[in-house]
Amino acid sequence: MKKNIKNYNLEELKEELKSIGEKTFRAEQIFKWLYCENVNSFDEMTNLSLDLRKKLEENYSLGLFKIEKKLESIDGTKKYLFNVQDDEENIIESVLMSYHHGYSICVSSQIGCKMGCTFCASTGIKFARNLESGEIIQQILEIEKDSEIKISNIVFMGIGEPLDNYDNVMNAIRIINNPKGLNIGARHISISTSGIVPKIYDLADQHIGCTLSVSLHSSNNKKRGEMMPINKVYPIEELMKACNYYIEKTNKRISFEYALAKDNNDNLKDAKELAKLLKGMLAHVNLIPINKIELGKYSKSSNENIIKFRDYLNNCGIIATVRRELGSDINAACGQLRRQNLKK
Numbered sequence: 001m002k003k004n005i006k007n008y009n010l011e012e013l014k015e016e017l018k019s020i021g022e023k024t025f026r027a028e029q030i031f032k033w034l035y036c037e038n039v040n041s042f043d044e045m046t047n048l049s050l051d052l053r054k055k056l057e058e059n060y061s062l063g064l065f066k067i068e069k070k071l072e073s074i075d076g077t078k079k080y081l082f083n084v085q086d087d088e089e090n091i092i093e094s095v096l097m098s099y100h101h102g103y104s105i106c107v108s109s110q111i112g113c114k115m116g117c118t119f120c121a122s123t124g125i126k127f128a129r130n131l132e133s134g135e136i137i138q139q140i141l142e143i144e145k146d147s148e149i150k151i152s153n154i155v156f157m158g159i160g161e162p163l164d165n166y167d168n169v170m171n172a173i174r175i176i177n178n179p180k181g182l183n184i185g186a187r188h189i190s191i192s193t194s195g196i197v198p199k200i201y202d203l204a205d206q207h208i209g210c211t212l213s214v215s216l217h218s219s220n221n222k223k224r225g226e227m228m229p230i231n232k233v234y235p236i237e238e239l240m241k242a243c244n245y246y247i248e249k250t251n252k253r254i255s256f257e258y259a260l261a262k263d264n265n266d267n268l269k270d271a272k273e274l275a276k277l278l279k280g281m282l283a284h285v286n287l288i289p290i291n292k293i294e295l296g297k298y299s300k301s302s303n304e305n306i307i308k309f310r311d312y313l314n315n316c317g318i319i320a321t322v323r324r325e326l327g328s329d330i331n332a333a334c335g336q337l338r339r340q341n342l343k344k
Helices: 010-019 026-036 050-059 133-147 162-177 197-206 221-227 236-250 268-278 303-315 336-343
Strands: 066-072 078-083 091-099 102-106 151-156 189-193 211-215 254-260 283-289 319-322
Touching (some): 010 026, 066 133, 078 133, 133 162, 162 189, 162 197, 189 197, 197 236, 254 303, 283 303
Parallel strands (some): 102 151, 151 189, 189 211, 211 254, 283 319
Antiparallel strands (some): 091 102
C-alpha cells in the first residue's frame, strides 16, 4: 500500500527521501509542489527528475479526496462532505467560512467521535478511525482548490476530538505552520477540546502558540456531566486546574465555548456560576446559540436570555461574545451532513 506523502513534516520527508537514496534538498521542492502549487500528480513536479517522479508515483500517494457533496449557504458559508477514499462510509465534513479578516476553515480530526456529547450531531454515529496528518491537511488543500481562495485561519472544531488524535493533529500543525508548507501562523490556528485533561498539559508544554478552545457548557459537574460524558472522567475541578496550567505556561488566553440550551444552562444562576468559575482567569467566553439536532433533547435559548447571559458576564469583567451564526440553512453545524448522508 502506498504511503501518503502528506503525512510527513519537512524534517521527516528529508529522512524519507534519504532512505530511498535521494538528496534531502528535494524535500523542500516537493513541499512547494504540495502546499504552494497544490498539484494533483507527481508528474506536475517538473523540477524533479523523471526517475524521482516515477519513484514517488510507485511508492507514495498524494492522499486526494473526492468531494461527495457541497452545499453553499446564503451567507457564503460552504460545507463540504469528503470521501477519504478508503471506505464508502468514511466520509468527513469541513466548513469554509468567510469573514472580513479572510477565510476560515473548520476541519475534522477523526471519522466519527467517541466523546458522546448529547448536543452534538456526531454522537450516535459509529467512530471509524483517526484521520492521518495528511488527511487533515487535505481538507484545506481541497477547499482552497475548489473555491480558488487562500485560507488564513484554521479551526480544529469539526468532527472528532482533536486531542484524542493528538500526534496526528500536532504533526499536521507543524506542516500547516511551516513557512515552506502552508505557512499559516500558529496564532491563526485554534484547537478545540471537550476537556482531555492530560493532553491539555501536553499542549501547554509544546509551546506551539495556537489558541486553545475548551468546550465547557456548564459550570457544575452534574449538568456538564449530563451534556458531556467526558466530565465523569475529568470533572470541572481537574479541567480548570489544567486550564490554569496552560495559561501560566503559555501566557495565552483560553476561549471557553458555552452552548446555550433553553431551560438548561441559560439562566442567570448559570451565568453567576460561570462568572465565579472564571473570575481572574485570562479567558474569553464564546456563547453559542445551540443547534437543535435530530432526536436531541436541547433547543436553542431565546435571544433575550442569550443577551442577558452575555451582558451579565461582561458586567462581571469577563469578556463574552455571541458567536455569529453561519450556514444554518445548510446544516453547517458539526456532524449534521455526515449523519444525513449515512442515513441515506
